Amino acid sequence: MNITLLNLFNSELAVNVTLCGFVIVFSMLIFLVLVISVFGKIMVLIQNKKLKKATNADMGNNMPLKAKENNADTANEITEEETVAAISAAVAYIYKDSSVTPKIKSIRPFNGNKNGGNTRSAWAKAGIENNMRSFY
Amino acid sequence: MEVIKNLFSTIWGILCNSGFATFIIKQDGWKNIIMLAVACFLIYLAIVKKFEPLLLLPIAFGMLLTNLPLAGIYHPELWDMQKGISYGEVLHKGGVLDILYIGVKIGLFPPLIFLGIGCMTDFGPLISNPKSFLLGAAAQLGIFIAFVGALALGMAPQEAGSIGIIGGADGPTAIFVTSKLAPHLLGPIAVAAYSYMALIPFIQKPIMKALTTKKERMVRMEQLRTVSKTEKIIFPILVTIIVSLLLPDAAPLVGMLMLGNLMRESGVVERITKTAQNELMNIITIFLGLSVGATTNAQTFLKLDTLKILLMGLVAFAIGTAGGVLLGKLMYLLSHGKVNPLIGSAGVSAVPMAARVSQIVGQEEDPGNFLLMHAMGPNVSGVIGSAVAAGILINMLG
Incomplete structure (x- = not known):
């Protein structure tokens, strides 16, 4: 009990x-x-x-410099169009023998922030390798 | 002839009063021999296999010292709770390990260890991803399941609580809780806790692989945002106030942890920060390890209860890991595949080993996947979670 x-x-x-x-x-x-x-x-x-x-x-x-910057901006815009053209040409070349017709919908600058891109500095990589070494 | 007779008589007298004779004459003296062998085995594990050597070596040597008969280094009878403890008697009659054990008994050493841990911890990954707190909470499941299991095995509630806290994978917390709830089990619980912490890579990996799919293990998480210095300074102050007001029994551990962290993050007390994480931590580690090891005399260690402690400790670890991974899977589903469930296993508070295990298992599937900093969030939140769980156990069972 x-x-x-x-x-x-x-x-x-x-x-x-x-x-x-x-x-x-x-x-x-x-x-x-x-x-x-x-x-x-x-x-x-x-x-x-x-x-x-x-x-x-x-x-x-920087207001007084705006006029100069406008000219610089124009030069940059031309450069960006050329960059887009170069990327399009590269993609077209890759698919030249393929039946697939690629269509580029957008081009964005990649700064390594999405999905852990490989932009770590040498120090960061060394730190990670140090943490990754064997326990014993 | 008389001289030779006296000589032999003296030598015989010394031998009869030696520890060797005690093994034969004293009842259960052979148990001390077994404990000396266990101590030597633990020393081997600490030095050769490098199983948590910083604490296992002093614990093992404390075990060796306390099981040397007649050495008078530690007196279990002075710490008999039923007779009542007289600290005056301890200071007067106690050996060196009795004096050191005072720091464990009054709950001094574990909070000081936490002070050093706070100085060495970066809460940035946790602040930048506060949801990691939940993974730290889920990993404390092992504590309560082990508590239930220990009760089912016939342990008293306070003993079951002390055994359950092993599942927090936090040595100082386990020692803090056990010294308050079941001090007679301090030795076996400390040995179990630190041994299992060293075995984390072997215990956790199969559980993590069994509970996750390859696709889940390959999830790459988004990079964490940068945390400002102001946030890192305000965080420990906030946590101390909130946790200590809600659960005062957790205040010694959480308060000292956050003090250490505040000292580190403030950047204005570099000298004492260095002392806390180096000299102070090392001194307390020696005192704590030796005095905890001293409680493992043959009478308290060689019992069926020790086997129960070792078994339930393992169960606590395993279930804690499973709890964290399962909540990680839930977060994976709710976030539409943005959270890698492997970081859930880091919710046990063995910093930074558990986070490393998450990194290693993740990299086995995808060598380019760096989970370490993501896993550090749950890992450090587990320290807070286990301190909170400790406060709850002391409050409800003390």
Whole structure:
């Protein structure tokens, strides 16, 4: 009888501690997720505002040079069209013997931020290799 | 002749009072021989196999010292909870390991270890991806399942709680909780916790591969955003206030962890940051390891309970890993394939080993996949999660 009561008590305790423990751990960490997320968004907004102010200040300082920059912009536009033409020619050459007719819908500059592109510096690569060495 | 007789008599007297004689004369003296052999085996694992040597070596040597009969280095009878502890008696009659053990008993050493850990931890990956907190929480599943299992095996609730915390994969937390709930199990629990932490690559890999598909393992995650210095400074202050107000029992561990981190991120206290993560950490590691090892005398270690602890500890580790990976799979589904489930296994708080294992398993499928920094988020959140779980166990079972 005592053993049965003890088992019953332990079962209740097990359920109690497990449920409460899990709920409390998750609740607390979810709360931290929300707080840190909101905090992170506020910091990003503040940083973007600072960046915009700095950019506007730079534009204001460089106003007299706008005329020269316009000419430079025109030169750049021509260069970008030539770049597009070169890329299109390269794609057409790759598919020249294929039955597939490629169609280029957009060309964007690749800065290595999508899907972990290989733009790490030598230091970063060395750091990763150091962390990757054998445990023993 | 008289001189020779006296000489032999003296030598015989010394031999009869030596530790060798105690093995034969004392009841269960042979158990000390077994413990000396176990201690030598653990020293071998620490030095030759490099199983968590920083802690396993002092623990193993503490085990060796405490099982040397008549050495008087550690006195288990001074720490008998039923008789009550008299610290005056400890200081007066105790050996060197009794004095060091005071730091464990009053809960001093584990928070100081956390101070050093905080100084060495970068919370950037966690701040830039706060959802990692959830993976750290899921990996604490092992703690509570092991608690239930230990109860089912007939352990008392406080003992079951101490065994369950092994699943947090955090040595100082396990020692902190055990010293409060079931100090008589401190030795076997510490040995189990640190041994399993060293075996993480062997325990986790098969579970991670069994619970994930090749496609899931090959997911490449987007690069994390850059976290500003201001965020890194405010983070430890926020976490300390929130966690300590909600769960005061977790305050010693979380508070010291965040203090160490704040010291690191502030950049204005470089001298004491260096001390905390080097000299202080090393000193406390020696004291903690030796004194914890000293509790593993033959009478407390060579019991059926030790086997139960080793078994449930392994179960806790395995289920913690599975819990993290399964939540990682859920996040993979909800994010339409943007989250690699492998980082979920890093939610156990063995920093940085568990994150490395995620990286290695991911690279086995795709050599160009760098998951390490993504896995560090759940890894460090696991430290916070296990400290919170520790606070809950102490609150509910203490």
